Amino acid sequence: MNKENDLQHYLSISPNKFGLYLFDTKSLKNLYKEEITFNRDRDFFNYDLLKKFLDDNVFKIEKLNGKFVENIFFIFEDKKIFNLEMGIKKKNYNTSLKKEYLQNLLTEAKDLFRENYPNQEIMHMIINKYFINDKSYLSYQENLSGGNVALQIQFKSISSSIIYDLNRILENYQIKITKYIDGTYVKKFFGNEVELPEKAHRILNGYNENEVTFVPKNPKKLPFFEKFFQLFS
Numbered sequence: 001m002n003k004e005n006d007l008q009h010y011l012s013i014s015p016n017k018f019g020l021y022l023f024d025t026k027s028l029k030n031l032y033k034e035e036i037t038f039n040r041d042r043d044f045f046n047y048d049l050l051k052k053f054l055d056d057n058v059f060k061i062e063k064l065n066g067k068f069v070e071n072i073f074f075i076f077e078d079k080k081i082f083n084l085e086m087g088i089k090k091k092n093y094n095t096s097l098k099k100e101y102l103q104n105l106l107t108e109a110k111d112l113f114r115e116n117y118p119n120q121e122i123m124h125m126i127i128n129k130y131f132i133n134d135k136s137y138l139s140y141q142e143n144l145s146g147g148n149v150a151l152q153i154q155f156k157s158i159s160s161s162i163i164y165d166l167n168r169i170l171e172n173y174q175i176k177i178t179k180y181i182d183g184t185y186v187k188k189f190f191g192n193e194v195e196l197p198e199k200a201h202r203i204l205n206g207y208n209e210n211e212v213t214f215v216p217k218n219p220k221k222l223p224f225f226e227k228f229f230q231l232f233s
Helices: 047-065 099-116 160-173 183-187 196-204
Strands: 007-014 017-024 029-037 071-076 082-091 120-132 135-137 148-159 176-182 213-215 230-232
Touching (some): 007 047, 017 196, 029 047, 047 160, 071 196, 082 099, 099 120, 099 148, 160 176, 176 183, 176 196, 183 196
Parallel strands (some): 007 071, 071 176, 213 230
Antiparallel strands (some): 017 029, 082 148, 120 135, 120 148
């Protein structure tokens, strides 16, 4: 396997800290890690400080990695993250609860969110509860059946204005954001012994079985043990 495919770049922004990481997904170790803390003196982070932080560190990662940083995972921890809980209910006319039926229900929920909040980018879509014939379940159960099906879904999203400002800075380095990640959500699953990029990497690879994964409209062949819920983005 190409070693380059094992390396991921992460940028984290929280209320009083920036972090930049080169993460090896095979060893689950940081090959490069730089963090700075600062006193927050405004409602949002200082873009000038962020630009200086990237100026000081992007080249160092590129030199270590031997190639340009082109894509990066963005971990964001801030009160400006939008959280919404949505319930969606639909009649099930099949004798069993099929995978395709749940996928359609989730797609409908995703489309409703995007229709009502067009200026928000979905970071995470999580199924908090399943309701089958008025009985609740915290996770999907095999061989479920029922005519009345409802899902309690949580959306976490980031505003397009934040995305615009951030992309305007990253364009200076020809870097594009691959995925937006809620730092507070990621941290709640792991203790302090697990570093932030590893936490994010595990979440992105299905650690929370109730999180819905978005895949490209023309995905490559999925592995045999694919994640149960895969939605086209």
